[in-house]
Amino acid sequence: MNPASANNTLLIIVGDKSADIYGAKLASELKKINPTIKIIGTGGDNMRKEGVEILYDVKDMSVIGLWEAISKLSLMRKVKRDIMDLIKTKRIKAAVLVDFPGFNIHIASEIRKENIPVIYYISPQVWAWRGGRIKKIAQRVNKMLVILPFEVEIYRRAGVDVKFIGHPLFDVIEDSDKDKLYHDLGLDFSRPIIGLLPGSRDKEVRFLLPSMIDAALLIKKKIPKSQFILPKAKEVDGNYVKGLIREKGIDLKVINGNSHGVFQIADLSVVCSGTATLEAAILGAPLIIIYRLSKVTEIIGRKMLKVRHWGLVNILAGEEIVPELEQEEVNAENISAYALSILRSRQKKDLIKAKLSRITSTLGEKGASQLAAKEIIEFLN
Known part of the structure; x- marks a missing residue:
């Protein structure tokens, strides 16, 4: 040089x-x-x-x-x-x-x-x-x-x-062609679509995806026309995801990446706490935030944490504007209960979207x- x-x-x-x-x-x-x-x-x-x-x-x-x-x-x-x-x-x-x-x-x-x-x-x-x-x-x-x-x-x-x-999320989020997504994925826009985003690391996915799929099965029982989609990060072990889907016996469409596309077509998404939650907020997509840490990390984290919430969306709002589940709270029953309450209420969805818009307008x-x-x-x- x-x-x-x-x-x-x-x-x-x-x-x-x-x-x-x-x-x-x-x-x-x-x-x-x-x-x-x-x-x-x-x-x-x-x-x-x-x-x-x-x-x-x-x-x-x-x-x-x-x-x-x-x-x-x-x-x-x-x-x-x-x-x-x-x-x-x-x-x-x-x-x-x-x-x-x-x-x-x-x-x-x-x-x-x-x-x-x-x-x-x-x-x-x-x-x-x-x-x-x-x-x-x-x-x-x-x-x-x-x-x-x-x-x-x-x-x-x-x-x-x-x-x-x-x-900088505003620089990387792109509008998706919704009609093309519906067509390519074989999704019916007239039926509820739920996104499952368990994170971009294998450890996160193994912590969270089993409970997310179990929750999806419970939602399917209550709303039989529900459709589920998972945008898999490249770093995540695809064989593990496929194996879990077979084991659980769920109709879950897996695509490579494109979380912003999923947020734009989903009626609701269940999202691992992190950058993806803010991406959802910017796109005005209703969501449920979930997170699970090892017990030791949780104990240390709670002693150091100065805010009431784990999810960035709720931290920025200063209140819980979207449901937030952590640790033992992350189970199929809790996730599905919150999901059903949002999916069945246009008023709740609209309120969440309005509050997300107020947050992102400051960013x-x-x-x-x-x-x-x-x-x-x-x-x-």
Whole structure:
């Protein structure tokens, strides 16, 4: 690598599937502004497609819960060591850290020691748990780009240079051709459609999908014309899903991805807590949020959590606007009871949609990735 290109090199660190999608959009916008920029970092297939040189894949780095995090400590030490070696040998001009706070807040300190500016894109949820991290962030981060409007004041009070850019989900959600979806999937638009979204990690799916299918069978008994669809993440073991469907004896259509398409045609979706819940909210799709953690992770999480709800939609609303089930509450009876109450009531569905619309109207609009790129490019000039 020659000195000219070395001075144009940006490091991006992401640690999960959602961040890989946002990182790809960011890389695309950065290259529109500066076509000669070189981007290196951690990521996945989406960032690879945008020409990012991937050092470690997010499928190996992503974790759920305390025990899985502990099991990957050795790998994460190696990731950190290799990234720091890269920084010292390739003269990185700036570093962009995307979410992934357990790793990124820590490595930010080491990067700053090398006199490299650190831009944090998508803030750790310091308002929800472990608020003390904001002191470390203030010491280690040159610029914080937040995607939730109320985060601005939190960081300003801590003396952090902060900017609200809007939520990048608006950049990745696309309108689907509903008629084509109905046709391709053999779905009848005149009959109820229920989406099942058990998450994008195998562990989540194994925790949640059996209860979701059992709930679907109960719904089918009460509303025989119900149709069920599952948009499977690429990372999820398809053989496990197929085997479970055969075992349970349910008519469940499985498609590859396209959760936003499912949200646009479903009358209701049962969704694992996470980014997909906000995607549903942006699309005005009624949903039930479910989540299940290991007992140890739950105990530790409850001691640290500063908000009443687990689901981001309800956290943003400050109230439970969609049903939220966690831990032992996640069972077929509870899921089906909430689902039936919504499916049978146009008034409930309309109220949920109205409240979701009020929340998402505060999150900005398309263009967050472009705004982030413009802020980041300043550190390369």
